[in-house]
Amino acid sequence: MTSLVLIAHDQLAESGSQQFLIESGHSLAEVEYVDLYDQWKNKGDFDSDQEIARILSYDQLFLQFPIYWYQAPFILKVWLDQVFSQDKLNRRLHQRLQGHPLGIITVAGSQSDDYQFYGRQKITLSSMLAPYYAWANYFDLKTFSPFSIFQYHYLTESERLELMIDYSLYLNEGKVHDFKARQEYIIKLVNNLKLDLSDVDQWLFDQFLEKLNEQKEDLHFFEEMEW
Numbered sequence: 001m002t003s004l005v006l007i008a009h010d011q012l013a014e015s016g017s018q019q020f021l022i023e024s025g026h027s028l029a030e031v032e033y034v035d036l037y038d039q040w041k042n043k044g045d046f047d048s049d050q051e052i053a054r055i056l057s058y059d060q061l062f063l064q065f066p067i068y069w070y071q072a073p074f075i076l077k078v079w080l081d082q083v084f085s086q087d088k089l090n091r092r093l094h095q096r097l098q099g100h101p102l103g104i105i106t107v108a109g110s111q112s113d114d115y116q117f118y119g120r121q122k123i124t125l126s127s128m129l130a131p132y133y134a135w136a137n138y139f140d141l142k143t144f145s146p147f148s149i150f151q152y153h154y155l156t157e158s159e160r161l162e163l164m165i166d167y168s169l170y171l172n173e174g175k176v177h178d179f180k181a182r183q184e185y186i187i188k189l190v191n192n193l194k195l196d197l198s199d200v201d202q203w204l205f206d207q208f209l210e211k212l213n214e215q216k217e218d219l220h221f222f223e224e225m226e227w
Contacts, residue, residue, distance in 0.1 A: 003031040003171050004058035005105070008065035008076035010037050017107045017152035020160065021064065021167060028168035028189070032058070037075045046082040056096060061141075062171065063132065064105040070128050080135065094139055102136050103144040103174055104129055105167075112150045144174035165189075 005025065012018055012035050025031045034054075040046065055061050065072040106125065114120040115128075129146055136143050147170045155163065165186060166176070175181040 001030065001060060001172055002058045003029060003060045003062060004055060005031055005033045005062040005064050005171070006036055006076075006079070007033055008036050008063070008073045008079070010073055010075065012037065015066070017066075017149065018064075020152070020164075021105070021107075024164040024167050025171055028164070029171040031171055036079050037073070040075055040078060046079055048083045048085065048088050051079070051083040052093070052096070055100065060101040060103065060171075060174065062103045062105055065107070067106055067108040067125075067128065070123065072132075084135075097139040097141060100139075100141050101144065101174060102141040103170060104132055104146045105149075105170070106146060107149045107152060109151060112148070144170070145176050147176050 003025075007018065009015055009018055022033050025033065063072070063076065065076060106129070108115065108125070110120065115123065115125040117124065125146065125148055133143055147167065149163065152163075166182065169182060169185045170176055173181060173185070
């Protein structure tokens with residue numbers, strides 16, 4: 001599954017969270033990252049035909065950006081306006097884009113509880129992302145639930161490792177907050193490791209894999225039980 005990630009960020013090279021995500025994606029997914037701001041700064045206006053062709057050359061499209069004043073950085077609006085300008089909107093474009101998968105990845109400096117009606121921001125993240133999902137709905141794109149990251153710089157090393165797994169799962173399968181999918185994905189990653197181990201270490205590693213699979217089977221058993 002190939003993924004195109006369009007990043008809207010005006011200082012991408014200086015962003016620790018974005019660089020972490022880029023490194024994680026390159027390590028665990030078949031993905032291309034595009035810096036929209038850098039492209040716009042160097043080439044000027046976005047060419048609609050070229051951008052549409054690039055989107056369709058990948059299996060999935062993701063929009064990735066930090067939350068600036070309750071929305072994406074301005075460059076994403078520029079991209080949307082120029083690529084999907086009124087003179088380009090027609091039935092053929094709709095047919096070409098229909099059913100194409102879209103995911104949205106956001107990074108926010110506040111904690112997750114702040115983005116609730118009862119929280120400090122008095123608005124939900126889903127409400128802020130509604131315009132982008134409305135755009136996706138116009139073209140009948142297949143949308144994934146958003147993948148949201150909060151207070152990246154406060155994450156511990158173990159939390160960042162979990163983020164790397166969850167982020168790559170989202171890029172590969174479009175799934176978020178799915179324990180079963182996460183477990184199966186981790187087993188898949190471990191099985192694909194190419195390790196040069198001694199006989200003893202290989203035996204221990206095999207036991208570890210067997211235990212993981214047993215836990216997966218136990219989970220499936222309880223899910224299928226009728227309560």
